[in-house]
Amino acid sequence: MSRFEDKVVLITGAASGIGAAAARRFAREGASVVVADLNAEAAAATAAAIREAGGKAVGLAVDVGNELQVGQAITSTVEKFGRLDVLVNNAGIGSFGRVDMLSTEEWRRVMAVDLDAVFFACRAALPHLAQVRGAIVSTASISGTAADYGFAAYNAAKAAVINLTRAIAIDHAGEGVRANSISPGYVVTPLTAPLQADDRIGEAYRQLIPLGRPSMPEEQAAAILFLASDDASYITGANLIVDGGLTAATGQPNFVRIFAGAN
Numbered sequence: 001m002s003r004f005e006d007k008v009v010l011i012t013g014a015a016s017g018i019g020a021a022a023a024r025r026f027a028r029e030g031a032s033v034v035v036a037d038l039n040a041e042a043a044a045a046t047a048a049a050i051r052e053a054g055g056k057a058v059g060l061a062v063d064v065g066n067e068l069q070v071g072q073a074i075t076s077t078v079e080k081f082g083r084l085d086v087l088v089n090n091a092g093i094g095s096f097g098r099v100d101m102l103s104t105e106e107w108r109r110v111m112a113v114d115l116d117a118v119f120f121a122c123r124a125a126l127p128h129l130a131q132v133r134g135a136i137v138s139t140a141s142i143s144g145t146a147a148d149y150g151f152a153a154y155n156a157a158k159a160a161v162i163n164l165t166r167a168i169a170i171d172h173a174g175e176g177v178r179a180n181s182i183s184p185g186y187v188v189t190p191l192t193a194p195l196q197a198d199d200r201i202g203e204a205y206r207q208l209i210p211l212g213r214p215s216m217p218e219e220q221a222a223a224i225l226f227l228a229s230d231d232a233s234y235i236t237g238a239n240l241i242v243d244g245g246l247t248a249a250t251g252q253p254n255f256v257r258i259f260a261g262a263n
């Protein structure tokens with residue numbers, strides 16, 4: 001497939017995990033990709049690997065929580081490639097803590113990276129996206145629709161990303177810009193390394209996820225590319241859940257398993 005031939009795509013948090021998988025796939029489908037990340041070395045390495053595989057990519061160091069740097073990232077992308085077709089707001093950090101455990105600094109850090117960044121990037125990108133009838137895809141989370149035990153700041157930030165996406169979708173539809181989010185469930189990336197290292201958590205997820213396994217980053221990337229592509233030309237303001245069925249369940253006990261006598 002070459003859905004993104006001659007298109008320019010900027011992805012934040014693209015040095016690792018879901019963002020890197022999306023960067024590789026966009027490049028495979030013909031796009032010129034700006035691999036933006038706080039980790040400059042890893043961004044350069046991801047971009048270099050894409051070029052070695054025959055794709056077009058450049059690494060770019062940017063702290064998405066910094067308004068000025070985000071603005072510069074958008075400007076330099078348009079200066080270098082002449083246009084911006086797709087913005088993927090993907091950079092994000094996790095944060096453990098209930099409200100009564102969170103410092104003001106931690107709260108602000110999570111809001112800066114997980115939420116402010118999306119506002120900064122969309123605001124800077126919208127005039128350029130409007131010129132080409134482009135698209136925004138933001139990586140939210142199932143943690144933005146319901147709450148997790150001990151993840152208060154992350155829950156708040158991701159919920160805001162989902163609704164900010166809807167606001168942008170309706171406000172800018174008239175300019176031909178589409179905005180959607182994906183909500184991953186449990187994905188095998190460095191972000192979830194502490195969870196992957198704990199067998200109890202692995203077992204709990206196996207019980208909870210109807211598809212019976214975590215997601216690979218490529219499965220999230222596929223959803224991002226779909227929403228960014230012309231295949232999704234009539235989809236805007238959507239939040240696509242990519243969680244193996246986890247949130248399709250109410251959270252009530254698994255009656256089938258219990259009645260069958262299984263654990």
Ligand SMILES: NC(=O)c1ccc[n+]([C@@H]2O[C@H](COP(=O)([O-])OP(=O)(O)OC[C@H]3O[C@@H](n4cnc5c(N)ncnc54)[C@H](O)[C@@H]3O)[C@@H](O)[C@H]2O)c1
Pocket residue numbers: 012013014015016017018019036037038039062063064065090091092093094113139140141142183184185186187188189190191192
């Ligand atoms: N892994 C999961 O299970 C999961 C589930 C739901 C949502 N998500 C979301 O997916 C997105 C990607 O996560 P991932 O799992 O691929 O994580 P990851 O840690 O593998 O990648 C995140 C990338 O973001 C970069 N980053 C962090 N802070 C940054 C900043 N201030 N400026 C620029 N870049 C920054 C990191 O350097 C890293 O390369 C995040 O928004 C995350 O919240 C992940």
